[in-house]
């Protein structure tokens with residue numbers, strides 16, 4: 001039985017990945033920060049019914065000794081580094097914290113692995129935000145990066161450190177350049193969940209409108225459940241490498257709104273407003289990934305359609321608000 005350690009297990013991807021690894025028969029250990037309250041820690045894992053099957057150990061990505069302690073204690077075969085300050089807009093308000101956790105935190109984990117057991121396989125959660133001001137219409141592993149936020153700069157540092165530890169120390173370290181991936185477990189601060197939550201509130205009479213920033217932005221949105229499978233596949237390969245994971249389809253925030261409001265039979269134009277304070281200091285206008293390498297080498301392909309994902313998210317938010325109102 002293999003042991004897998006997940007940082008960021010409390011997040012969307014952490015929950016789906018824990019579910020997947022448990023289904024493969026792995027022992028799953030999650031790193032949690034002491035400051036996180038148990039309620040918050042458990043919410044997403046509980047919703048997938050996996051909380052009782054995972055072991056949680058306290059530690060922090062910016063504290064080398066805590067990582068050494070945890071890795072020495074649980075002796076993982078695989079480490080998935082999903083922990084980060086992951087919200088782009090926040091990274092302008094907290095650029096140093098973002099650099100410390102998202103950037104140096106990854107280096108700290110790589111150092112801990114090098115010190116304790118450099119045979120441990122490592123997955124780094126890299127991001128399509130690293131492409132930022134895109135240099136090619138479809139981005140693949142060879143596309144030049146141009147980060148546009150403190151978050152993206154920190155992720156780029158972490159990405160290159162992963163490549164560097166692979167090349168310098170011969171570590172099995174892979175970087176998954178994942179395009180945006182969503183689900184009912186997505187954080188409410190991200191635009192897709194903000195929209196589906198807004199749609200549910202409006203439908204149930206709990207809100208009158210939904211204020212957004214740049215609705216012209218376009219993203220390549222896939223489903224998190226599909227994307228965590230790509231992470232796992234990367235660590236099952238004989239050789240570590242970097243892979244773009246994407247659907248190859250791009251949709252605007254405006255069209256996301258249209259499709260989400262359509263699910264409940266409402267016209268988005270009657271409810272969506274735009275607010276200038278929600279526009280970012282520097283925007284990533286469009287992202288669209290070319291996942292040919294993941295398809296050919298890993299045999300990975302997305303299975304959940306965009307329309308099904310949006311409907312699943314809206315329906316989950318309707319259920320959530322209905323249950324809360326009747327509680």
Ligand code: GDP
Pocket residue numbers: 088089129180189190191192194211212213214215217218219253278279280283284285
């Ligand atoms: P990101 O790609 O990691 O930044 O994911 P987000 O879901 O936070 O944002 C996706 C896009 O939606 C960005 O281009 C945002 O500028 C745009 N957007 C427009 N309105 C909003 C909003 O109200 N909240 C968020 N989070 N993003 C918005």
